[in-house]
Amino acid sequence: MAIKGDTTGEPDETFFVNLSGATNATLADAQGVGTILNDDLPPGAYVRSTAGAPWSATSNEAAMNRVFGTNNWQDLRYETVNVGVLLSPVTRAIYMEGSDVDATEMENFLTANIAAIQNWVSNGGSLFLNAAPNEDNGMSMGFGVTLLYSDPTATGTARSPRCSRRSGARESSGATTGSSATRSWRGCRAGYWARA
Numbered sequence: 785m786a787i788k789g790d791t792t793g794e795p796d797e798t799f800f801v802n803l804s805g806a807t808n809a810t811l812a813d814a815q816g817v818g819t820i821l822n823d824d825l826p827p828g829a830y831v832r833s834t835a836g837a838p839w840s841a842t843s844n845e846a847a848m849n850r851v852f853g854t855n856n857w858q859d860l861r862y863e864t865v866n867v868g869v870l871l872s873p874v875t876r877a878i879y880m881e882g883s884d885v886d887a888t889e890m891e892n893f894l895t896a897n898i899a900a901i902q903n904w905v906s907n908g909g910s911l912f913l914n915a916a917p918n919e920d921n922g923m924s925m926g927f928g929v930t931l932l933y934s935d936p937t938a939t940g941t942a943r944s945p946r947c948s949r950r951s952g953a954r955e956s957s958g959a960t961t962g963s964s965a966t967r968s969w970r971g972c973r974a975g976y977w978a979r980a
């Protein structure tokens with residue numbers, strides 16, 4: 785039997801074989817079940833820590849499902865991922881999560897593997913690094929970028945050009961309390977906002 789392989793990630797497939805017309809025998813079970821196991825890696829990967837999902841939310845997984853199809857992506861952890869497989873040409877897009885309790889683990893992973901990650905990107909891979917940390921004090925994200933967050937109590941403001949007084953948009957502001965600091969926010973009616 786010829787096998788035509790592909791590299792498309794897909795669910796395992798089940799098939800049935802029905803037996804009939806036995807000669808000089810009785811069929812106790814006339815149906816056999818076989819399963820073709822998917823051995824192809826999906827093109828997208830989401831990597832976070834075993835410490836938990838950031839803020840215990842599943843919105844990142846939902847976004848991966850919208851982009852790649854339900855469960856048609858690799859759900860991996862910094863602590864256990866096979867870096868050689870992750871950074872292979874089969875994987876075309878990687879989302880690395882470094883928010884909340886995943887910051888230190890992302891920093892350690894980047895530090896240990898930055899040369900390989902930069903090579904993978906220079907060979908055509910797409911990389912999304914997400915960091916809104918609640919631990920440690922900063923990290924080198926490679927590619928000449930360093931994220932510093934040494935003072936979690938600092939106040940920052942952002943303003944959308946759409947909220948200028950000349951445009952007539954109304955601004956609003958407020959405060960929310962996070963796990964490490966009170967954060968202020970300012971937004972306009974159009975829904976653009978930023979927090980610090």
